[in-house]
Amino acid sequence: MENSFEYTYSAKQQKEIEEIKKKYLPKEEDKMETLRTLDKKAEKPGTFAALTVGIIGTMLLGIGMSCTMVWSDILLVPGIIVGLLGIAVLSVAYPLYKRITKSQRAKFAEQILALSEELSV
Secondary structure, three states: OOOOOOOOHHHHHHHHHHHHHHHHOOOOOOOOHHHHHHHHHHHHHHHHHHHHHHHHHHHHHHHHHHHHHHHHHHHHHHHHHHHHHHHHHHHHHHHHHHHHHHHHHHHHHHHHHHHHHHHHH
16 A cells, blocks of 8 residues: 555646646637627727716716705705706717717727627638
């Protein structure tokens, strides 16, 4: 028994070893991942702008509602005005998203179409 060999295989351990190994290997160009990245790049600025405008509009609407409901005796009219301003700002969020995303997609269209043609063959 002195010259015995013992081996334990663990699929979970092998998977972890491979994941760590991938971190240190040079990155290979993955065209599908590049395509996904470009698509996200085209949508991210529009999403950020729309979220920012939407949050500001929601805050204005909330302030207006608070003014009309809590301090209705003195801030009813200003609260209505601020609330309507919030609704107006909110109504701009989606068209802003569409406009920015459309311009970004036009910017990346050539690269995305070329990559998608390569991958679909």
